[in-house]
Amino acid sequence: MGHCCSKNVSASVVKDDTTVSVAPNHRAKPPLPAATPSGNGTVDVQSNKNTPAHSFSASPWQSPYPAGVAPSPAMTPRRIFKWPFPPPSPAKPIMSAILKRQAPPKPAKGPIPEDDGGDGEVLDKSFGYPKNFAAKYELGKEVGRGHFGHTCCAKGKKGELKNQPVAVKIISKAKMTTAISIEDVRREVMILKALSGHKNLIxxxxxFEDAHNVYIVMELCEGGELLDRILSRGGRYTEKDAKAIVIQILSVVAFCHLQGVVHRDLKPENFLFTTRDEDAPMKLIDFGLSDFISPDQRLNDIVGSAYYVAPEVLHRSYSLEADIWSIGVITYILLCGSRPFWARTESGIFRSVLRADPNFDDSPWPGVSAEAKDFLKRLLNKDHRKRMTAAQALTHPWLRDENYSVPLDILIYKLVKSYVRATPLKRAALKALSNALTEDELIYLRAQFELLEPKDGCVSLNNFKMALTKNVTDAMKESRVPDILKLMEPLTYKKMNFEEFCAAAISTYQLEALEGWENIASTAFEYFEQEGNRVISIEELAQEMNLGQATHSLLKDWVRSSDGKLSFLGYTKLLHGVTIRSTNTKHQ
Known part of the structure; x- marks a missing residue:
């Protein structure tokens, strides 16, 4: 939400302090514009208290509209041609959901009305924060402004921060017009306070609060936004320089995800450099749209910025993987200078996100390494189950030569939890699959196994507990991440060696996204034939996969009539349910 940097507002394109994307120009595959006014066609998707549904940032050009009236983001300026029968707009239900979350704006002047937010209840705008802000800090110049607040630099008057420069995000209470908007501010402060301990986190x-505002005091970053640096380079980073940026992003996002926090608004504007130095570290800011999320929870509210929003967010069912999609969009921009999903209207942007594939054919992509393109494809997979996690991405071949540590991955806990509670046949199928893993996949698994600090080459439930304890913050407690350990209780009296850990910690969906999936599955089936395949009836198979009697006719092809054992098709279906595509049938 707020900019935590010292920057001359009039000297650069002014971006909204909540969720603002860069205005599109009018080319088919546009690069990030260096001079296009951001108030001309900017589109955001959000349900934040701080920015209206149709968000426009300030423009250095005079607007032809009356004061207080912004152009519709559904319209292209000076666009004469219109389709007589436009296709159904995916934006319509999305924008409708957003508008329901927000109330009409309140007057900026006069006393703050303790309105009822439209539901008959008086809104309580008291947060319980200290009210002595002016006694502790001296406000300086404004460094960023948005629709519902602004950010100023300040200096501590006393205490540990005496004479130290800080950033103060000031959120107007007058514009907190719904109970949801008040809760959003409360949650943002809670998340910022609970998350701590990562070098790339603000x-x-x-x-503090008073009768008119909430004041959030944070670290001051004076190096500007990542977006500014992208534009200053003409919109493209070298692969080497892009890696340094992407590693920092993945590292801090992996930390947030382990703590049970999903950011939901990752974009270049929300990464600030600490100083103007070329190699200055970045800090992730703006948790105004963030939320706590437990390992198996899915969210349904639509938030984010249009160019960076994941497909599953538009479908209103998403989890931590939505952040990974956004990282993929940022990486794509770093490497080629243009957006992977683009259109002139918000309807077009959403349609592109839902249906289009990124362009890897035109310049400069022929000169980009195969590893970089594979990295992007594994982040920008429209099936969220097939995307790498942030921790996995740090072990991808594109980044493997860089010097960094791999963080603990919450996905390991979710997969092991499912494994220890699975049936013997399913575990045998996964063990066969683990025997067919490539070295690239084993590197990630070895790193995770070592983070559990195995004793005598084995891990138990206690290892998983200790690993979480070493990384715990108040955010992890708030999101109830440790509760997953209760579902892993079958490990209490069991030791798991590396071979079994690999079987437990692999995702079939992610493996299916690999170009060599057919070979992996075929090799795995050969192992399964030798050690795990057994005679099984249609009824047993249906029960195994939790399917009803009506599906029995569909399961006939999954069991070989010759010996009553699972066919190759049945094996792949068993691995991860009934949604897997049919692959090679030569094993029938």
């Missing part, structure tokens, strides 16, 4: 110092 430091939170304190929160």
């Amino acid at each position: 430091k939170y110092y304190d929160a």
